[in-house]
Amino acid sequence: MGTARRYGPYGGSFVPETLVPALDELDRVWRTARGDPAFRRELARLSRSFGGRPTPLYFARNLTRRGRGAEIWLKREDLVHGGAHKFNNALGQGLLTVRMGKPRLIAETGAGQHGVATAMVGAALGLETEVFMGEVDMDRQKPNVDRMHLLGAKVIPVTTGRRTLKDAINAALRDWIANVRTTHYLIGSAVGPYPFPAIVADFQSVIGREIRRQSLAEFGRLPDLAIACVGGGSNAIGTFHPLLRTRVELLGVEAGGPRGSRGAASLTYGRPGVLHGSFSYLLQNDDGQVSDTESVSAGLDYAGVGPEHSWLKETGRARYIAVHDEDALRAFHWLAEDEGILPALEPSHALFAAVREARRRPNQRIVVTLSGRGDKDLGVVLDAAR
Amino acid sequence: MTRTSGWCSTPLADALADARRSGRTIVVPYLLVDRRRRARLALTVRALRDAGATALELGYPFSDPIADGPVLAAAADRALGDGTDWSDLVRSVRTASPVLPTAVMTYANPVVRHGLVRALAELASAGASGLIVPDLSLEESLPWQRASQRVGLSLVLMAAPGASADRAARIARASRGFLYLVAYYGTTGRASEGPAADLGPIVTAVRRAAPDRPILLGFGVRDRRSAERALALGVDGVVVGTALEEAIARDPSPRALGDWLREIAAARRAPAVG
Numbered sequence: 001m002g003t004a005r006r007y008g009p010y011g012g013s014f015v016p017e018t019l020v021p022a023l024d025e026l027d028r029v030w031r032t033a034r035g036d037p038a039f040r041r042e043l044a045r046l047s048r049s050f051g052g053r054p055t056p057l058y059f060a061r062n063l064t065r066r067g068r069g070a071e072i073w074l075k076r077e078d079l080v081h082g083g084a085h086k087f088n089n090a091l092g093q094g095l096l097t098v099r100m101g102k103p104r105l106i107a108e109t110g111a112g113q114h115g116v117a118t119a120m121v122g123a124a125l126g127l128e129t130e131v132f133m134g135e136v137d138m139d140r141q142k143p144n145v146d147r148m149h150l151l152g153a154k155v156i157p158v159t160t161g162r163r164t165l166k167d168a169i170n171a172a173l174r175d176w177i178a179n180v181r182t183t184h185y186l187i188g189s190a191v192g193p194y195p196f197p198a199i200v201a202d203f204q205s206v207i208g209r210e211i212r213r214q215s216l217a218e219f220g221r222l223p224d225l226a227i228a229c230v231g232g233g234s235n236a237i238g239t240f241h242p243l244l245r246t247r248v249e250l251l252g253v254e255a256g257g258p259r260g261s262r263g264a265a266s267l268t269y270g271r272p273g274v275l276h277g278s279f280s281y282l283l284q285n286d287d288g289q290v291s292d293t294e295s296v297s298a299g300l301d302y303a304g305v306g307p308e309h310s311w312l313k314e315t316g317r318a319r320y321i322a323v324h325d326e327d328a329l330r331a332f333h334w335l336a337e338d339e340g341i342l343p344a345l346e347p348s349h350a351l352f353a354a355v356r357e358a359r360r361r362p363n364q365r366i367v368v369t370l371s372g373r374g375d376k377d378l379g380v381v382l383d384a385a386r
Numbered sequence: 387m388t389r390t391s392g393w394c395s396t397p398l399a400d401a402l403a404d405a406r407r408s409g410r411t412i413v414v415p416y417l418l419v420d421r422r423r424r425a426r427l428a429l430t431v432r433a434l435r436d437a438g439a440t441a442l443e444l445g446y447p448f449s450d451p452i453a454d455g456p457v458l459a460a461a462a463d464r465a466l467g468d469g470t471d472w473s474d475l476v477r478s479v480r481t482a483s484p485v486l487p488t489a490v491m492t493y494a495n496p497v498v499r500h501g502l503v504r505a506l507a508e509l510a511s512a513g514a515s516g517l518i519v520p521d522l523s524l525e526e527s528l529p530w531q532r533a534s535q536r537v538g539l540s541l542v543l544m545a546a547p548g549a550s551a552d553r554a555a556r557i558a559r560a561s562r563g564f565l566y567l568v569a570y571y572g573t574t575g576r577a578s579e580g581p582a583a584d585l586g587p588i589v590t591a592v593r594r595a596a597p598d599r600p601i602l603l604g605f606g607v608r609d610r611r612s613a614e615r616a617l618a619l620g621v622d623g624v625v626v627g628t629a630l631e632e633a634i635a636r637d638p639s640p641r642a643l644g645d646w647l648r649e650i651a652a653a654r655r656a657p658a659v660g
Contacts, residue, residue: 020546160459274493290495
């Protein structure tokens with residue numbers, strides 16, 4: 001049912017004791033809500049009328065020609081309200097927050113997409129919203145900072161560490177420890193202590209459910225391969241979950257960073273460890289200190305990964321690879337010029353892998369989750385082109 | 387195997403139990419291990435002992451210390467920048483533990499990375515007698531309890547505001563050496579925060595569940611007044627971390643630190659009224 005505290009040895013809840021009652025309450029409220037038809041109706045109604053779901057499954061004819069092999073289909077999460085899949089989880093957890101009677105939301109954000117989604121949901125549900133964002137990310141994802149402000153959220157710059165996603169999560173956790181009675185921490189990825197990885201997978205699984213249904217409608221069977229990018233891994237787990245008990249191959253694509261670096265590819269280059277409440281693959285040194293990461297995409301620039309991905313890797317049910325910055329940037333331009341779609345840099349990693357995989361797979365069908373749109377990345381992309 | 391409360395005797399557990407029986411205020415200063423400060427460590431620890439410290443907490447710096455406020459987080463950053471690693475922790479334990487019973491405070495991951503049993507055995511053989519892990523919830527603590535018991539470390543668990551009486555009791559029964567009671571909702575070192583209002587029932591529940599277990603209040607204790615406010619809750623003593631780090635920044639001389647700690651060790655519980 002996806003409600004286990006652990007995925008094999010991975011997961012758990014390594015948190016300061018102060019947070020335990022809040023995690024217990026969240027677990028209770030979530031379990032009750034998922035069995036409550038009224039909650040499910042409200043979630044479905046708002047997903048449709050506020051979020052714009054279902055999103056289309058699009059046959060990328062020209063990208064397919066470029067691959068000269070398998071058909072490439074895009075799951076268009078870039079068309080969800082706000083421009084990314086992050087909305088799916090923000091809405092779900094926002095509704096849980098209302099059920100818990102907490103008036104305030106906090107969130108971390110890397111690329112800013114989760115911050116924007118939380119700000120939108122906070123506005124719609126009447127919840128005070130504060131978003132923690134590393135200063136480096138605020139600079140490279142400026143359009144999203146402006147959007148959050150306009151949506152009525154407060155953006156709190158994080159100036160510690162490398163001033164990116166990991167540091168934003170640290171700051172959000174510290175705020176939560178202090179304000180846990182009145183505040184819900186709306187974690188944006190499939191990371192964190194139990195029950196967060198399970199809740200995020202639950203609310204993001206709408207992606208994979210729609211892929212199943214739409215694949216059957218469009219080409220009469222399930223795809224041969226599903227591909228998604230993995231930072232913390234929320235769009236990937238949402239894509240994979242409903243396909244776990246099928247024969248569909250699953251491929252997660254991590255940020256490989258600049259050539260010659262480990263980037264932010266925790267599953268590819270890391271070793272299991274404890275960060276932000278769960279036991280999972282982690283980029284760390286021999287002494288157990290968490291490593292600095294590097295990626296052109298702020299949303300994948302994170303040393304850890306959701307614990308369920310660690311288990312899927314270990315069991316071999318999913319495969320994980322790393323794609324370097326420059327290849328992700330190439331794929332960005334391919335999609336823009338071939339298909340008239342500006343992808344976010346995060347799924348650009350998955351798109352590169354898709355074209356490469358397509359070449360080896362004539363007569364197959366690949367679905368790539370296009371987790372977000374690229375408007376926020378124009379500055380980075382134009383800089384890189386110079 | 388019996389499970390009486392005194393079943394795990396360590397220098398830490400014994401020193402605190404002694405102090406409690408004789409009615410002395412228990413004071414446990416917290417020092418962050420820092421390679422650049424190692425040369426001074428022996429003198430510092432002796433000064434703290436002479437000023438009335440009952441035991442010592444040696445903190446291991448971690449890259450992502452989510453339970454720590456700005457002062458200790460910055461200190462950890464600095465220590466890692468100084469090149470501090472596990473070998474400095476082990477050496478510091480060797481230096482400190484002959485002077486004061488020593489508990490190691492570390493986040494979970496460095497121990498996991500070095501291997502739970504191996505890391506704990508190494509700390510114990512260096513002379514550590516206690517272990518405190520701020521991101522180890524009761525739910526995750528069983529393997530740690532077993533490994534600690536095996537190598538002769540008292541695994542100190544933390545209880546925090548918001549815990550139900552039942553949960554506080556379970557934590558108290560599982561904790562060894564003492565029970566670490568977190569003073570308020572928040573990270574370490576918030577000077578403005580007094581103890582949370584809901585600590586009273588937790589202290590009562592702990593006393594009922596584990597009558598012999600010393601209770602120390604930590605987070606935000608910075609001087610005699612705040613220590614006395616803590617004692618008024620009925621706890622046996624205090625842990626002082628952030629304020630000591632600040633005192634070291636002002637004047638790291640053993641004499642200054644001794645004078646500073648003596649003031650806190652002089653804290654007494656106000657006689658009960660009525």
